[in-house]
């Protein structure tokens with residue numbers, strides 16, 4: 001019998017610790033390892049540089065690291081996949097996926113907007129040798145070509161929180177792998193492979209780490225895909241630092257609890273914002289008229305809303321919430337997608353993704369709901385004073 005998700009979240013990647021006589025996860029910072037068989041090393045290197053793994057000792061940190069591999073095993077388990085490959089950031093993870101399809105001679109990608117701004121930019125620019133057709137989620141099949149190597153979508157999507165019916169998209173993909181960026185939901189709320197996705201990507205920087213102090217990315221997939229991603233990671237070098245692997249594994253232990261708590265608060269804030277006179281529109285998965293059934297357990301920890309007036313005036317008045325890009329930390333963050341997370345896109349791309357310049361995106365943390373609500377009410381009131389430090393008065397004098 002497989003253990004329940006919450007149990008696996010605290011145990012996965014740690015199975016051998018008791019045998020090693022350890023309780024906490026060991027952090028291995030080695031860049032290289034002593035060679036036991038100097039002649040045999042060449043064969044091992046040949047094998048490992050194809051992305052294969054053997055049971056021997058590690059060789060060199062760019063090929064693999066034991067602490068990072070613990071995080072990879074744990075994430076693979078939580079995302080119901082054979083393997084996972086960790087990278088130095090979410091964008092490094094996506095880059096490896098694009099390089100893999102381009103190297104395999106299938107450089108055409110079909111993608112559904114909206115997507116995270118830099119993802120949209122990377123796909124739209126063709127910087128890594130891929131080309132992209134933007135498609136409606138109900139018209140994926142019509143956009144596929146013989147050289148299509150990947151279908152890409154986010155659900156809930158950044159920043160409008162549109163939910164996509166993953167199974168309905170997967171059904172149109174045929175043999176083309178469907179990559180779902182699961183950064184916003186996390187496996188605690190949604191497991192895309194249950195619905196037919198074959199590749200699950202995360203910016204681990206967000207909820208997986210969960211404390212705003214790790215930059216990382218990870219791809220959960222079948223072993224044969226993992227092999228090509230490890231090969232690309234070996235030659236391009238976008239590896240996850242072992243300390244980050246350690247912190248991400250630690251983050252996974254509290255992921256289900258954090259997601260449940262933040263989702264409860266986010267749903268409550270979404271309801272209250274919907275009846276606030278200065279808010280013209282609330283975007284929250286639980287509020288959409290039609291939701292894909294049995295896909296996401298709760299509405300998640302993000303709430304987006306459009307304001308009647310200047311969104312920067314709202315940003316200048318928050319005191320409990322931090323005005324900052326990124327998401328998924330223990331504390332609540334708010335930002336304007338047009339100014340930050342989706343700034344890199346051109347105006348037409350943003351318009352076609354439905355991202356308004358009145359939009360604000362809140363990543364709800366673990367504070368008390370009433371403190372957050374009081375802060376939002378104050379920030380939405382044009383009569384309330386601007387917060388100290390939010391007036392664009394320059395950087396603080398002491399930075400560490």
Ligand SMILES: *Cc1c(COP(=O)(O)O)cnc(C)c1O
Nearest residue numbers: 089090091116158183203205216
């Ligand atoms: C932040 C983010 C990324 C990029 O991840 P980095 O870790 O910042 O490189 C990709 N997808 C989504 C949905 C994101 O929010």
